Amino acid sequence: MRLPELCLVALVGISGSGKSTFARRHFTPTQVLSSDAFRAMVADDENDQSASSDAFEALHFVAGKRLRAGRLTVVDATNVQAHARQAIVQVAREHDVLPVAIVLDVPEEECWARTQARPDRDFGRPVLARQARDLRRSLKQLAKEGFRQVHVLRGTAAIDAFELGYEK
Numbered sequence: 001m002r003l004p005e006l007c008l009v010a011l012v013g014i015s016g017s018g019k020s021t022f023a024r025r026h027f028t029p030t031q032v033l034s035s036d037a038f039r040a041m042v043a044d045d046e047n048d049q050s051a052s053s054d055a056f057e058a059l060h061f062v063a064g065k066r067l068r069a070g071r072l073t074v075v076d077a078t079n080v081q082a083h084a085r086q087a088i089v090q091v092a093r094e095h096d097v098l099p100v101a102i103v104l105d106v107p108e109e110e111c112w113a114r115t116q117a118r119p120d121r122d123f124g125r126p127v128l129a130r131q132a133r134d135l136r137r138s139l140k141q142l143a144k145e146g147f148r149q150v151h152v153l154r155g156t157a158a159i160d161a162f163e164l165g166y167e168k
């Protein structure tokens with residue numbers, strides 16, 4: 001996979017699919033804007049869902065600043081809902097930068113097993129099931145939403161084998 005040197009990457013995947021792990025592996029820490037970090041910034045709690053609206057507003061603001069300075073930026077959030085992705089496409093367009101989607105499509109069972117082993121996550125199975133349903137729906141829509149590249153990595157093996165390059 002080759003990404004444009006300047007783009008806004010939306011990671012897309014249910015909780016536990018490995019988005020933050022993927023982001024750490026392929027991008028520098030400052031390229032990655034995570035919804036968790038922004039929730040923590042505005043509400044002292046990365047799991048405070050009531051802070052999501054403010055957190056995303058702040059995240060999109062910072063993403064815009066980075067894009068205006070010509071810096072590749074990655075949004076590490078589930079992005080399984082169309083409205084979340086619309087906001088990302090809009091920020092990219094406002095700054096004349098290509099929006100790219102990288103989907104981590106990992107079986108719900110596997111994500112649930114990982115989630116249960118995490119001290120920093122305590123939501124129930126129905127939350128994950130809803131995300132998985134939203135993701136299924138999303139897979140059909142992504143290309144139509146304005147993403148210039150859509151990369152779907154299916155399963156942990158494909159995700160582990162993934163190598164990132166940049167367009168010349």
Ligand code: CTP
Nearest residue numbers: 013014015016017018019020021022114118156
């Ligand atoms: N993990 C794993 N094997 C992988 C990738 C991740 O066991 N190939 C583990 C991580 O160590 C972590 C958990 O699965 O404990 C979730 O991975 P993470 O990257 O944090 O998933 P996210 O998609 O970022 O989850 P969230 O949306 O909840 O932030």
Ligand code: MG
Nearest residue numbers: 019020021076
């Ligand atoms: Mg994460």
